[in-house]
Amino acid sequence: MAIFLQFVVGLIFGFGLMLSGMSNPAKVLNFLDLGGIASGSWDPSLAFVMAGGVLVTFVGYRLVLARSRPFFAERFHLPNHRELDLRIVAGPAIFGVGWGLVGFCPGPALTALGFGSNAAIIFVAAMFAGMWLARLLAGLPALSRIVTPADPLET
Amino acid sequence: MTLTSFTPVASSLGGALIGAAAVMLMSVTGRIAGVSGIAARLLPPYEDREFAGRLAFVAGLVAAPLVCLIATGRLPAQTIEASAAVLVLAGFLVGFGSVWGNGCTSGHGVCGLSRLSVRALVATITFMATGFATVFVARHLG
Numbered sequence: 001m002a003i004f005l006q007f008v009v010g011l012i013f014g015f016g017l018m019l020s021g022m023s024n025p026a027k028v029l030n031f032l033d034l035g036g037i038a039s040g041s042w043d044p045s046l047a048f049v050m051a052g053g054v055l056v057t058f059v060g061y062r063l064v065l066a067r068s069r070p071f072f073a074e075r076f077h078l079p080n081h082r083e084l085d086l087r088i089v090a091g092p093a094i095f096g097v098g099w100g101l102v103g104f105c106p107g108p109a110l111t112a113l114g115f116g117s118n119a120a121i122i123f124v125a126a127m128f129a130g131m132w133l134a135r136l137l138a139g140l141p142a143l144s145r146i147v148t149p150a151d152p153l154e155t
Numbered sequence: 156m157t158l159t160s161f162t163p164v165a166s167s168l169g170g171a172l173i174g175a176a177a178v179m180l181m182s183v184t185g186r187i188a189g190v191s192g193i194a195a196r197l198l199p200p201y202e203d204r205e206f207a208g209r210l211a212f213v214a215g216l217v218a219a220p221l222v223c224l225i226a227t228g229r230l231p232a233q234t235i236e237a238s239a240a241v242l243v244l245a246g247f248l249v250g251f252g253s254v255w256g257n258g259c260t261s262g263h264g265v266c267g268l269s270r271l272s273v274r275a276l277v278a279t280i281t282f283m284a285t286g287f288a289t290v291f292v293a294r295h296l297g
Contacts (some may be wrong), residue, residue, distance in 0.1 A: 010215020013176035020169020021266030026234035052170025057269035060178030070185035091256020096282035100289025112218035130250025
């Protein structure tokens, strides 16, 4: 049941991406093109997508999180990181460049697979490669050792 | 470039649907509807036993246009103007950056901002800024 519901949630999310115009990279790029304000080609629609999404989520989360637990899980899994490290700037900075090059972020790229788009297949394959590398690097013990040097007396 | 028309009503309603999906996912599984995080965890290593649910969510995202086509007989416009090389580069940057920064437009931009998370705000401002800058360079300095 929970798995079927997650399929339905993905479906609704996908409908939202299509209705909003997020599934059209041309529309995303026209939003990101602030130089288009002067020439009249700027399309501010995507600001309304974010406003609609945040409004519903802000109110909905308050109602849902007031419950003791989710319907099909033991507890709510909420990110509790607080620190503003380099990764919270570097990651989004890299993501934004890729987003601006084509106009796809992860959700719309996956939904574009259902449009039968060859471009989306190429993009999504490369996206998974990037995700795989990021998870690999993030999990490397060498990186965490830089943060917490081993005690030289320990061995 | 392809001109697109300003669609405040459809975009607001679409955004509301995305928000409704995020709220539903939280009430069903207790998790943030961050597409990059969900998609990345389809790859190994597996830290929990929620693979099937994540796959179902992604399958729903992919199936949405098919259901739309069956129900209405048409699909919304989709114009992708990028060479294969740019698609590979951009896809890689989107995948790497979203995982490195723990989220994308949905996880930080919708769910994170709704939780008034400072990290999500920093992330959202950053990817908006580099997105604006990239399009500016590509369209006006290229």
